[in-house]
Amino acid sequence: MKVRSLSLVLLCALLADCSQGAAGSSPFTPGQNPQSAASKVSTGTFASLYSFKGNPDGAFPLAPLLQVGGSLYGTTSQGGTVTANGDGTIFKITLAGDETVLHSFEGTPDGQFPQASLIAVKGLLYGTTPNGGTTAYGTVFTTTKKGVENVAYSFMGGTDGAGSEASLTNVNGTLYGTTSAGGGTSCNSGIGCGTVFKIDQSGTESVLYRFQGGSDGQAPSAPMIYVKGMLYGTTFFGGGSGCNFRGCGTIFKIDPSGTESIVYAFKGGSDGSNPDAGLIDLNGTLYGTTSEGGGSNNNGTVFRVSRSGKEHVIHKFKGESDGADPEAGLVAVKGTLFGTTFAGGADDFGTVFQMTRSGDETLLHSFTFGADGGNPSAAMIDVKGKLYGTTKTGGTSGFGTVFSVAL
Numbered sequence: 001m002k003v004r005s006l007s008l009v010l011l012c013a014l015l016a017d018c019s020q021g022a023a024g025s026s027p028f029t030p031g032q033n034p035q036s037a038a039s040k041v042s043t044g045t046f047a048s049l050y051s052f053k054g055n056p057d058g059a060f061p062l063a064p065l066l067q068v069g070g071s072l073y074g075t076t077s078q079g080g081t082v083t084a085n086g087d088g089t090i091f092k093i094t095l096a097g098d099e100t101v102l103h104s105f106e107g108t109p110d111g112q113f114p115q116a117s118l119i120a121v122k123g124l125l126y127g128t129t130p131n132g133g134t135t136a137y138g139t140v141f142t143t144t145k146k147g148v149e150n151v152a153y154s155f156m157g158g159t160d161g162a163g164s165e166a167s168l169t170n171v172n173g174t175l176y177g178t179t180s181a182g183g184g185t186s187c188n189s190g191i192g193c194g195t196v197f198k199i200d201q202s203g204t205e206s207v208l209y210r211f212q213g214g215s216d217g218q219a220p221s222a223p224m225i226y227v228k229g230m231l232y233g234t235t236f237f238g239g240g241s242g243c244n245f246r247g248c249g250t251i252f253k254i255d256p257s258g259t260e261s262i263v264y265a266f267k268g269g270s271d272g273s274n275p276d277a278g279l280i281d282l283n284g285t286l287y288g289t290t291s292e293g294g295g296s297n298n299n300g301t302v303f304r305v306s307r308s309g310k311e312h313v314i315h316k317f318k319g320e321s322d323g324a325d326p327e328a329g330l331v332a333v334k335g336t337l338f339g340t341t342f343a344g345g346a347d348d349f350g351t352v353f354q355m356t357r358s359g360d361e362t363l364l365h366s367f368t369f370g371a372d373g374g375n376p377s378a379a380m381i382d383v384k385g386k387l388y389g390t391t392k393t394g395g396t397s398g399f400g401t402v403f404s405v406a407l
Contacts (some may be wrong), residue, residue: 124144183207195210221238328389329379337354357382371401
């Protein structure tokens with residue numbers, strides 16, 4: 001995972017030293033030799049709503065936003081008021097761009113470096129952190145909409161999992177999630193290959209499945225979706241021996257009792273590799289992105305896959321002209337797909353695109369690392385016909401932005 005670096009998450013957990021941040025604390029370095037943007041670029045629809053300043057309001061947002069009422073809620077992976085570099089924040093922002101910090105993380109015991117979207121369950125917001133907590137292996141937390149935060153569960157880093165990077169999925173009041181490490185001894189210097197877990201609203205956690213790092217997948221870092229009784233997700237590694245023997249990633253399904261099977265194992269060629277985002281369901285077909293693979297330029301793909309496992313790439317990114325390295329999931333609005341790429345575009349700081357389900361792509365915006373931001377890493381959300389999203393970097397201070405795109 002280019003941005004949400006599993007190796008850094010694990011290193012932080014092992015050494016109990018995350019002062020530099022699992023999400024990276026250095027300013028982003030511009031790409032080399034930026035090229036001209038593609039001709040199909042729309043203008044006048046993009047607006048930058050807010051630029052993060054680092055301290056005290058947060059830095060480097062990596063998570064999608066959540067709409068509750070007339071406000072958007074989100075997290076930043078660093079920044080805040082508690083520590084020197086900041087362990088991250090929970091914030092809310094109005095649709096007009098007025099931002100308020102609800103909570104600044106301090107590592108122990110409340111968590112550190114949140115990277116996942118919040119979800120709303122019975123008046124509370126639930127989230128995860130990949131680090132921090134009582135043992136530095138991450139947490140599941142709750143917060144009120146006024147910012148009163150409580151830890152529902154602290155991962156121990158053993159069989160229960162470690163490093164939860166993904167948002168939770170609510171299925172009839174039970175919350176399901178993944179950890180990118182932990183669960184056993186097969187991977188990551190004995191920490192484990194990751195887990196699927198469930199947690200009830202009282203904070204009781206149990207592991208449904210522990211990945212073995214082979215054909216079954218390794219390092220799930222994206223949220224799961226629930227479709228007709230099954231949870232579907234992706235793993236960044238595993239699935240075979242390709243991609244430097246770590247596997248090129250998988251699409252998996254698991255039932256609520258813990259029976260896991262592979263829907264599709266990426267091969268690392270034209271079919272894509274290393275999915276860093278979750279899936280969406282459109283009329284029984286799953287759509288997603290891979291951050292790499294797809295062709296000689298290795299710039300990633302948009303794909304669809306049937307629930308029986310037939311995968312088809314609908315778009316291969318070219319880089320400078322249309323975007324590269326999509327790390328975020330897709331959002332569908334009236335049957336059209338919308339997404340972002342982390343890199344590529346006119347200045348190599350990423351793009352916002354729209355795409356038909358047959359793969360015809362139109363660029364809506366190329367990021368410049370200026371006031372508009374740079375390097376979007378999170379899926380956008382649709383609020384009444386307008387898309388809202390975040391960029392990891394850029395803005396007036398370089399610490400990321402919240403933006404909107406009118407459709």
